[in-house]
Amino acid sequence: xxxxxxxxxxNRIRRRDLQAVYxxxxxxxxxxxxxxxxxxxxxxxxxxxxxxxPMDPDRDRLVLSKGHTALALYVVLSEKGFIPKEExxxxxxxxxRLNGHPNRVxxxxxxxxxxxxGHGLPVGVGMATGAKLDGAAWRTFVITGDGEMQEGSNxxxxxxxxxxxxxxxxxxxxxxxxxxxxxxxxxxxxAPLRPKLEAFGWAVDEIDGHDMAQICHAxxxxxxVAGRPKCIVAHTNKGQGxxxxxxxxxxxxxxxxxxxxxxAMAELEEAAG
Amino acid sequence: xNMPFETAKLHDCRDAFTAMxxxxxxxxxxxxxxxxxxxxxxxxxxxxxxxxxxxxxxxxAEQNMxxxxxxxxxxxxxxxxxxxxxxxxxxxxxxxxxxxxxxQTNVKLVGISSGMAYGELGPTHHSIEDFxxxxxLPNVPVIAPADRIETAAAVKWAAExxxxxxxxxxxxxxxxxxxxxxxxELGKANILRDxxxxxxxxxxxxxHRAMIAASLLEQRGIQARVLNMASVRPIDQxxxxxxxxxxxxxxxxxxxxxxxxxxxxVAEVIVDHHPVPMTRLGVPGVFAxxxxxxxxxxDFGMSPDAIADSxxxxxxxxx
Numbered sequence: 001x002x003x004x005x006x007x008x009x010x011n012r013i014r015r016r017d018l019q020a021v022y023x024x025x026x027x028x029x030x031x032x033x034x035x036x037x038x039x040x041x042x043x044x045x046x047x048x049x050x051x052x053x054p055m056d057p058d059r060d061r062l063v064l065s066k067g068h069t070a071l072a073l074y075v076v077l078s079e080k081g082f083i084p085k086e087e088x089x090x091x092x093x094x095x096x097r098l099n100g101h102p103n104r105v106x107x108x109x110x111x112x113x114x115x116x117x118g119h120g121l122p123v124g125v126g127m128a129t130g131a132k133l134d135g136a137a138w139r140t141f142v143i144t145g146d147g148e149m150q151e152g153s154n155x156x157x158x159x160x161x162x163x164x165x166x167x168x169x170x171x172x173x174x175x176x177x178x179x180x181x182x183x184x185x186x187x188x189x190x191a192p193l194r195p196k197l198e199a200f201g202w203a204v205d206e207i208d209g210h211d212m213a214q215i216c217h218a219x220x221x222x223x224x225v226a227g228r229p230k231c232i233v234a235h236t237n238k239g240q241g242x243x244x245x246x247x248x249x250x251x252x253x254x255x256x257x258x259x260x261x262x263x264a265m266a267e268l269e270e271a272a273g
Numbered sequence: 274x275n276m277p278f279e280t281a282k283l284h285d286c287r288d289a290f291t292a293m294x295x296x297x298x299x300x301x302x303x304x305x306x307x308x309x310x311x312x313x314x315x316x317x318x319x320x321x322x323x324x325x326x327x328x329x330x331x332x333x334a335e336q337n338m339x340x341x342x343x344x345x346x347x348x349x350x351x352x353x354x355x356x357x358x359x360x361x362x363x364x365x366x367x368x369x370x371x372x373x374x375x376x377q378t379n380v381k382l383v384g385i386s387s388g389m390a391y392g393e394l395g396p397t398h399h400s401i402e403d404f405x406x407x408x409x410l411p412n413v414p415v416i417a418p419a420d421r422i423e424t425a426a427a428v429k430w431a432a433e434x435x436x437x438x439x440x441x442x443x444x445x446x447x448x449x450x451x452x453x454x455x456x457x458e459l460g461k462a463n464i465l466r467d468x469x470x471x472x473x474x475x476x477x478x479x480x481h482r483a484m485i486a487a488s489l490l491e492q493r494g495i496q497a498r499v500l501n502m503a504s505v506r507p508i509d510q511x512x513x514x515x516x517x518x519x520x521x522x523x524x525x526x527x528x529x530x531x532x533x534x535x536x537x538x539v540a541e542v543i544v545d546h547h548p549v550p551m552t553r554l555g556v557p558g559v560f561a562x563x564x565x566x567x568x569x570x571x572d573f574g575m576s577p578d579a580i581a582d583s584x585x586x587x588x589x590x591x592x
């Protein structure tokens with residue numbers, strides 16, 4: 001899929017996500033808007049996956065470590081055909097399998113249950129190690145938030161991935177500069193991320209996480225450095241695409257009222273046209 | 274029934290664990306070992322020599338270790354994740370909850386040097402909360418073998434079991450209790466010795482102490498049944514209720530705090546279905562002092578003599 005088409009898919013995903021948050025009265029819309037372009041590029045451009053065979057041993061793996069943005073993943077999975085599109089309307093409803101954090105046992109296409117932060121990268125290291133043991137070509141991708149990188153378990157995994165020379169592992173940091181309670185810079189400022197990852201022996205690309213051409217290029221196997229795990233520092237905006245949410249810490253898990261919903265949807269529809 | 278047992282020769286169950294793991298790994302290439310700089314203390318040196326690619330040492334990083342195990346399971350491997358039990362279970366408890374139990378991954382957690390095996394190193398290194406922590410999680414059977422034979426049988430079972438589990442092993446020598454051809458069955462207790470007056474329920478390093486205690490009780494004219502209860506979750510409800518009906522009194526002993534472990538699990542069954550007088554021996558909700566594991570068990574009232582005394586006292590409470 002070309003960047004122009006990917007942008008259209010991402011816009012459709014944003015609109016469906018916004019609608020679902022509004023209707024459910026909950027969600028993590030800020031981080032869902034920042035991660036949507038990354039997920040879209042992975043599922044519609046980069047990854048080798050088959051919705052008809054979600055457990056194919058040779059599939060590429062995606063771990064959404066920032067599991068609180070599960071809704072964005074659910075919409076992507078529905079667009080890709082892993083789950084029915086109409087099921088998105090059950091998000092957060094009683095007994096829905098689409099709860100606030102992804103569940104691999106219930107939802108096809110989910111690789112591991114996430115929610116508590118700092119879990120996805122260690123699991124990704126195990127996946128990539130398993131592929132190496134088998135001499136398999138499939139790749140492992142992990143998306144974390146930038147605030148999530150404050151969890152020490154991530155740095156344990158970063159050390160191991162370099163030691164194990166996991167060039168089949170790609171960590172994508174959704175660097176939207178905001179965490180739940182405040183700006184990253186005002187909490188425990190990890191930026192700049194690039195030199196830290198490089199110091200641990202990783203190959204690092206730094207990109208505009210909303211530029212489809214840049215995302216697709218950074219995800220392509222041609223940019224992998226042999227013997228090194230890869231980190232993509234994706235500079236993004238929390239609330240991307242919606243003017244009054246963008247880069248606004250208030251919108252971590254705030255729910256738009258009717259007026260805000262209409263404005264947000266109008267802005268996304270205008271961008272789609 | 275009333276199996277004879279040797280007290281002369283003591284075995285380190287870790288040797289049985291690694292010998293069986295190496296045998297299984299030779300046939301099943303999906304088996305891998307994951308450890309935290311614990312090749313020596315987990316006795317994985319032989320595994321590393323035979324299968325160097327399949328020994329994954331993540332360094333001193335237990336949270337990552339359990340996550341790596343879950344990822345390996347996702348890629349079709351059968352990981353045995355080995356570390357000193359206090360750090361495996363305590364340090365990585367949330368990873369065990371989310372990545373193993375909730376995600377239903379095929380990760381075999383092997384807690385070595387459990388209980389008070391590291392007696393002299395103090396309570397940071399004692400693992401007397403692990404039954405309670407892991408028993409509270411769905412999908413992860415909790416298993417504490419009593420001797421080298423049951424250890425080997427449980428490792429074989431774990432490798433063939435489609436799902437996670439927690440094997441709790443000691444490093445303190447124990448005599449043989451079970452027959453060489455013993456097959457481990459999840460959720461099934463073994464009657465090591467039959468009797469009608471009182472039932473002693475134990476596992477791990479306490480089972481052989483319970484057997485000695487039963488011999489001492491016999492000298493006093495008291496016939497004690499001894500149940501070896503390796504499987505703490507799921508627990509053998511039938512064996513417990515049969516023992517309650519047959520003997521009318523139950524004593525548990527465990528190398529664990531009396532909060533949430535074997536005694537608690539047995540008491541839950543008894544209270545729900547057939548209340549009888551009970552005594553729960555263990556570490557009574559304190560941090561232990563420092564001494565050898567065997568001395569600590571003695572100090573907490575679990576010498577064979579003290580177990581026998583507790584059982585005799587319990588009999589006075591029978592209706």
